Amino acid sequence: MMRFTRFLKTEVEVVVGRHVLAENDAIVFIHPSIAKVAGVKDGDTVELERKGRVVRLKAKISEIAPENGCFIPNGIYASYLADLDNFKRFKANIEVSDGEVTKVEDIMKELSKS
């Protein structure tokens, strides 16, 4: 059955920081409060979009995320969304996605094409 929340796009605050076990993983930690609003369940693939750039990450519902926001470990996925003025804390849009998680190779391909 199609989930209504598939069409729900929510603006969230994203904080970027160190996470020893997940630094190379395509993962985003989502605060329970925002997961409820955005209709995200643990293990969903979610799409994060910022300034035209999109990454799809595996959602982990966790209180280590800021309230009303998400936490992404340091690494290429966070770097792909960030910019120099908003390096470790920025706003992005989040929604549940059908797609596969973004691979490092996908970002490297985009870099090599540029």
Added chain:
Amino acid sequence: MICPGCSCLCDDIEIIDNVVRNACRRGAELFLKYKENRATPRVNGKEVDVDKAIEAAIDILKDSKNPAIYGFDTTPVEVQELAVKLAEKLNTYIDDNSSFCLGDLVEIVLKKEVPTTTLDDVRDYAYVIMYWGANPYQSLSRHMSRYTYYPRGKERQKGYEEDRFLVVIDIRRSETSMLAKTNARYIIVKNDLELIDSFFKYMEGKPAKYADDVAAIIRELKKSNFNVIFGGLGLKYGLKDLKPFIDLVKKLNEISPTYFIPTGFHANMRGFNETLFEKTGFVNKYSFRENKSDKSFAFTELLKNDLIDSALIVGTDPVKSLPFEVALKLKKIKTIVIDPRNSLTSRIADVVIPSAISGIEQGGTMVRCDGVRVKLETIEEVEVNDYYVMNKILEGI
């Protein structure tokens, strides 16, 4: 052995029969997997011998009008000194991760704008232990157990149940904040400046947003003559200007001795800051051409503003760790990567030169986050290391 995994530089690592004892997860992985994913010498994507790769690097630097020297936070001080020499010889820019990491916090310590102490003294004497914008659970996994909240020290024999008071200040419920239960306080802030403002207002007897938290902290500070604040990336990014924080530390010292240690960075980032500081009086983003440090000389700014045409990148992976716009710019200039491992940056580099892993395959000195100098040991020495490569490049320029 010394663990080169982070700026704690733990000195109690034992490796017996391929079992790593005492290290944290990151440290153990370094020792157990140091032979994996190793870089090979390459020029324009083709494998060459290492001296050919070094020659190609020398050619790029010689032909370059505006090169930048960048990285070195995981290399020993002795290699960092060679990097400074090279930047001086090329009359150009030198910078490291600290320009977007904790360089500002190290600088206020080196300039003696705040009082500082060592981790050993923290373990032995500290009562109030404040982590401000730092999450040691993830960034310095053994910090709390070796030096701060959990261990017993000379004058802290009763442990955290009675002899320590932990304060965690963060914008989110970090793993460290979840440990703040017994003799502890967790403060969630939206704006670090508001908390600083609350301290001043409370001390002036005025109403303050965080009055309850501030009152509790000040009450505890008064119980001891040794307290410490560990400042992390959250503090750096939470404040546009460090002056209010410096003023706060000074004010707290009127109540009770309170020291400051910057916390949570690459193994030898402070070594880079101290090496450059001794030579130039500045900790990072320095131009030998202009004889000064400036925001515009940060590696990221040089790339953003198209001010460099080549970069020598050592022991760091900007494609992975810096915003994508930096990677896009990096691809447009000549890049030389010196790194023991294949990195994302090495995949777009014109020249890749393999090197040795500090503290495992090459020795030297590193500077712990509190400024204590530590001599590295090795498991096996390799000939092609950062000293070999940097000396060859210096000779060739």
